[in-house]
Amino acid sequence: MVSLPDWRFLALALFAGLLFPFSFAPYGLYLLPLVCLAVFFYLCLRATRPRRAALYGFLFGLGMWSSGVYWVYISIHVYGHVDLLLSVFLSALFIVFLALFPALAACIISYWRRYAHSAVSCILMLAAVWVLVEWFRGWFMTGFPWLLVGYSQIEAPPALLASLVGVYGLSMYLALVAACLLRFFLTWRKGRGWLSLTVAILLYYGPLLLPAPLWTAPVGKAIKVSLVQGNIPQDIKWLPSMQQPTLALYSRLTAEHWASDLIIWPESAIPLFLHEAMPFVKNLSTAARRHGTDMLIGVISEDPDSGRFYNSVLATGSQQGLYHKRHLVPFTEYLPWRSVLGSIVDILDVPMSNFSAGPDGQRPLAVAGHQAAISICYEDAFGEESISALPQAGLLVNVSNDAWFGGSVAPWQHLQMARMRALESERPMLRATNTGITAVMDARGRIVAQAPQFEATVLDAVIQPRQGSTPYIFWGNVPVVVVALLLLALIFLRAKCCPGSIENGFLP
Numbered sequence: 001m002v003s004l005p006d007w008r009f010l011a012l013a014l015f016a017g018l019l020f021p022f023s024f025a026p027y028g029l030y031l032l033p034l035v036c037l038a039v040f041f042y043l044c045l046r047a048t049r050p051r052r053a054a055l056y057g058f059l060f061g062l063g064m065w066s067s068g069v070y071w072v073y074i075s076i077h078v079y080g081h082v083d084l085l086l087s088v089f090l091s092a093l094f095i096v097f098l099a100l101f102p103a104l105a106a107c108i109i110s111y112w113r114r115y116a117h118s119a120v121s122c123i124l125m126l127a128a129v130w131v132l133v134e135w136f137r138g139w140f141m142t143g144f145p146w147l148l149v150g151y152s153q154i155e156a157p158p159a160l161l162a163s164l165v166g167v168y169g170l171s172m173y174l175a176l177v178a179a180c181l182l183r184f185f186l187t188w189r190k191g192r193g194w195l196s197l198t199v200a201i202l203l204y205y206g207p208l209l210l211p212a213p214l215w216t217a218p219v220g221k222a223i224k225v226s227l228v229q230g231n232i233p234q235d236i237k238w239l240p241s242m243q244q245p246t247l248a249l250y251s252r253l254t255a256e257h258w259a260s261d262l263i264i265w266p267e268s269a270i271p272l273f274l275h276e277a278m279p280f281v282k283n284l285s286t287a288a289r290r291h292g293t294d295m296l297i298g299v300i301s302e303d304p305d306s307g308r309f310y311n312s313v314l315a316t317g318s319q320q321g322l323y324h325k326r327h328l329v330p331f332t333e334y335l336p337w338r339s340v341l342g343s344i345v346d347i348l349d350v351p352m353s354n355f356s357a358g359p360d361g362q363r364p365l366a367v368a369g370h371q372a373a374i375s376i377c378y379e380d381a382f383g384e385e386s387i388s389a390l391p392q393a394g395l396l397v398n399v400s401n402d403a404w405f406g407g408s409v410a411p412w413q414h415l416q417m418a419r420m421r422a423l424e425s426e427r428p429m430l431r432a433t434n435t436g437i438t439a440v441m442d443a444r445g446r447i448v449a450q451a452p453q454f455e456a457t458v459l460d461a462v463i464q465p466r467q468g469s470t471p472y473i474f475w476g477n478v479p480v481v482v483v484a485l486l487l488l489a490l491i492f493l494r495a496k497c498c499p500g501s502i503e504n505g506f507l508p
Contacts, residue, residue, distance in 0.1 A: 017063025037178035057106025061099030324358025394465030
C-alpha cells in the first residue's frame with residue numbers, strides 16, 4: 001500500500017470526483033471513468049472502517065456532483081428568481097444530498113470486503129455494489145439517474161452491449177473493468193496482476209470483436225421529419241405579451257415544412273392551456289390534414305372533470321391523441337409533501353408547477369403511419385419507463401425545454417441520455433427542444449442531424465422506424481439488479497463456508 005498522510009487521500013477522493021463528470025458529454029473522455037472508479041474503489045478498500053470509507057465516498061460525491069450538476073444553480077437563481085445566497089445554499093444542499101449515494105457505496109464496499117476472500121470475489125463485489133447504488137439512486141424519491149457511468153460509453157466499445165443490458169448493465173461492466181485495472185496497478189511491481197490487465201483490456205475492447213447486435217428490423221417506409229426549435233428564452237416564455245408572437249413564430253417555421261410526414265414542436269411550445277388555444281390548434285390541424293402531415297405538439301392540458309393539469313403532447317393531423325407526462329420533476333412540476341413544504345418552496349418562482357402525473361400504460365401515439373413512444377423532458381432519463389410503450393412503437397420521440405439550464409453542460413448530458421435510449425431499444429429517437437439541443441438519432445444512437453443551440457430553426461431528417469424487441473426491451477433492468485444481488489449473496493455465503501483474508505487476495 002502507498003503510504004500517504006490521510007489528508008492526501010481525502011484530497012484524492014475529492015479530485016477524482018471532480019474529474020468524473022468530464023467522462024460525459026460534452027467532453028466525452030470515456031476512458032476517464034475507469035481511472036476515477038479505480039481511485040474510488042482503492043480508497044474504499046484501504047479504509048479500515050466503513051465510517052472512513054463513507055467519508056472518502058462523500059468527498060468523491062461532492063466533487064462529482066459539484067462539477068457535474070452545477071447547472072441547478074442556473075435554474076434556481078436565473079430562472080427561479082431566488083436571491084444569490086439562497087440559490088447557492090439550495091444548490092449546495094442538493095449536491096450534499098447526492099453525495100450521500102457515493103458515500104453509501106463506499107460504506108457498503110468497506111463492510112463487504114471482509115467477505116471477499118479472493119481477487120475475483122473482490123472485483124465482482126466492487127462492480128455489484130457500484131451498480132446497485134446507481135440503480136437505487138435511479139428510483140429513490142422518484143429517482144435522479146443522472147451521470148450513470150454507463151452513459152459515458154456512448155461513443156466507446158462497451159456501448160455495443162447497450163441493447164443487451166441497458167445503461168445499468170454498462171455501468172456494472174465499466175466497474176468490472178475499473179476493478180481489474182486497480183488490481184493490476186496494485187500488484188504489477190510484484191510481477192502479479194497481468195492477468196487482471198488482460199481481462200480489463202478484453203472486457204473493454206472485446207465488444208468490437210463481436211458481431212454488432214441487431215435485434216430489430218425496419219418496418220414500413222422511411223418518413224421525413226421536421227423538428228421545430230423556437231428558441232423562446234425561458235425568462236419571457238410565459239409572459240402574456242409573448243403568447244401571440246410565439247404562436248406566430250412556430251406557425252411561420254412550420255409553414256415552410258408541410259412537405260414533411262411528421263412535424264414536432266417542443267415541450268409546452270404553445271404558451272396557453274390547450275382549451276384556450278383550441279381555435280389556433282384547430283386551424284393548425286386543418287392545415288396539417290390538407291398537406292397530409294401529422295404533428296406532435298407540446299401543450300399544457302386540463303382535465304375538465306377533475307380540474308387537473310398535465311404536461312402533455314398532442315397528436316394532430318390524420319389522427320388525434322394526447323399523452324400526459326407520467327414522471328414529474330419534484331419541486332418544479334409538482335410539490336411533494338405539500339402540507340409541510342408549501343410555504344417553503346413558494347420562494348421558487350416556477351411557472352406551471354402544479355401538474356398531475358399522467359397514468360401508466362398510456363398507448364403510443366399514431367403518427368405518419370407509425371406508432372411513437374412519447375417522453376417529455378426528464379422522462380427520457382429513465383430507461384425502464386422509455387421501454388413501456390415498446391415493442392409496439394417504431395420510433396421514440398422526446399420533447400423538452402432545456403432553456404432552464406442556459407449554456408451549461410446540462411443539455412449535452414441530456415442529449416447523451418436520449419442517445420442511450422435509442423441504443424437500448426434500437427429505435428430512432430427524435431428530440432425536439434425549445435432552445436436546443438434538438439437532434440435526430442438513428443437506431444444505434446448515432447446523431448444523424450443536430451440543430452445549433454439558441455437559434456430559431458427547423459431540423460429536417462429522414463428516419464426509418466423499426467420493429468422487434470431487444471433483450472433490454474424484454475427484460476429491462478431486472479437481470480442486472482438480480483445478478484448484482486446474487487453476486488453479493490454468493491460472496492457472503494462463500495466467505496462463511498471458507499473463511500479467509502482479503503488482504504491476501506486483492507490488496508498487497
